[in-house]
Amino acid sequence: xxxxxxxxxxxxxxxxxxxxxxxxxxxxxxxxxxxxxxxxxxxxxxxxxxxxxxxxxxxxxxxxxxxxxxxxxxxxxxxxxxxxxxxxxxxxxxxxxxxxxxxxxxxxxxxxxxxxxxxxxxxxxxxxxxxxxxxxxxxxxxxxxxxxxxxxxxxxxxxxxxxxxxxxxxxxxxxxxxxxxxxxxxxxxxxxxxxxxxxxxxxxxxxxxxxxxxxxxxxxxxxxxxxxxxxxxxxxxxxxx
Ligand code: SAH
Numbered sequence: 001x002x003x004x005x006x007x008x009x010x011x012x013x014x015x016x017x018x019x020x021x022x023x024x025x026x027x028x029x030x031x032x033x034x035x036x037x038x039x040x041x042x043x044x045x046x047x048x049x050x051x052x053x054x055x056x057x058x059x060x061x062x063x064x065x066x067x068x069x070x071x072x073x074x075x076x077x078x079x080x081x082x083x084x085x086x087x088x089x090x091x092x093x094x095x096x097x098x099x100x101x102x103x104x105x106x107x108x109x110x111x112x113x114x115x116x117x118x119x120x121x122x123x124x125x126x127x128x129x130x131x132x133x134x135x136x137x138x139x140x141x142x143x144x145x146x147x148x149x150x151x152x153x154x155x156x157x158x159x160x161x162x163x164x165x166x167x168x169x170x171x172x173x174x175x176x177x178x179x180x181x182x183x184x185x186x187x188x189x190x191x192x193x194x195x196x197x198x199x200x201x202x203x204x205x206x207x208x209x210x211x212x213x214x215x216x217x218x219x220x221x222x223x224x225x226x227x228x229x230x231x232x233x234x235x236x237x238x239x240x241x
Contacts, residue, residue, distance in 0.1 A: 007241075010074035011044075011051040011234065012064055014185055018081040020227035022051050022234060032072075037064060039072055045238040050074055054185060057160050058103065061185035065192040065200075076131060077193055077200040078237070080230045082222055083156065083183035084163050084210030086173055091206060092217065093149050093225065095139050095233070096180050097132055098156040098202040100124040101187035104172055104179075105159035114175070117191055124155065125190035128199035135201050138236035142229070154180040156202060158187035164214035182210050205229045 013019040023029060026042035026049070033039075041050045050072045054064035061079075068074045083096065090096060102124050107114045115123035136151060143149045155178045163169055163182045173179050186202040193200035205226055208217035 007076060008048045008050065008072075008074045009238075010065070010068035010072070010077040011049055012054050012061065012068070012077060012079045012185075012189065013081045013230065014054050014056050014061070015081065015222060016053060017222040017227050018230050019051060019053060021231040025231075025235070026051070034071065035063065035067060037067070039068070041072065045235060047238040047241055049238070057184050058158060058188035061188040062192050065189045066196070069192075069196050069198055075198065076128075077189060077198055078131065078135065078234070079186055079189050079200070079202045080234060081183065081185070081204055082207035082218070082226050083181040083204035084208045084214055084218075085206045086157065086169060086179040086182050086210060090152055090180050091150070092208065092221065093146070094152060094206045095143065095149065095229065096152045096154070096156060096204050096206065097136050097139065098127050098186055098190075098204075099132065099153050100126045101156045101158060101190040101202060102176060103159065103187045103191070104157035104176060104182065105161065120191070120194065122194070125187060125194050127190065127201050131199050131201040134241065135203050135233070135237055138240060139203065139233050141236050142232040152180055154178055156180060156186050156204065157182045158184055160184060162214070163210040164212060166211045169210045181206060203233065
């Protein structure tokens with residue numbers, strides 16, 4: 001699929017650190033500014049790509065995903081970034097690839113079940129299996145060089161909140177069995193891609209434990225590790241396609 005001639009991959013991250021180095025690695029890069037974001041189109045290891053920073057939160061991510069598809073003609077989207085852990089087995093420095101995503105702050109009950117995105121009939125938005133497997137392969141190869149980091153696949157929750165509170169996290173975990181990580185954009189991209197019929201995947205490196213020390217851990221982690229992981233995994237992903 002990814003080797004088809006017309007494939008054009010959109011690469012979204014929220015923060016600059018999550019995408020550091022990718023723009024420099026691009027050949028034939030052309031930057032377009034639109035709606036307060038820079039979209040850089042070019043070739044990454046021979047793959048036709050458009051890289052962009054979405055800014056933070058669900059609306060920001062949705063706006064960016066729609067623009068990538070409608071204005072820049074991407075055929076696939078990968079979101080790469082960091083997230084808080086929502087499971088004891090998922091440790092800082094591990095990587096999580098979403099099998100499905102939920103908007104954990106969506107609640108139109110009693111009109112619709114809690115978490116269901118109204119009028120889609122879905123609370124758990126599935127990511128593309130093939131893209132997910134390709135990313136998993138790239139991540140596994142990359143992580144072989146990283147001491148003890150583990151790859152997990154499962155449920156990621158997104159909401160317009162930086163979770164830094166053990167009680168709040170515990171409540172989310174009990175409402176959403178199997179929740180592996182929390183972040184602020186993935187499930188918004190998932191909804192856009194579901195509605196537009198665009199295959200997508202979300203990959204997150206764990207930066208913190210979504211508890212009281214999350215803010216400090218997060219700041220330290222994004223600066224030291226996040227960009228190296230994102231670059232290493234995306235490079236392998238583009239090369240193998
Ligand atoms: N301090 C940062 C803001 C970071 S918001 C700044 O000023 O730029 C946190 C970002 O990392 C979001 O994009 C979110 O997707 C992800 N994230 C990491 N840990 C998170 C957590 N515990 N809860 C929610 N989002 C988290």
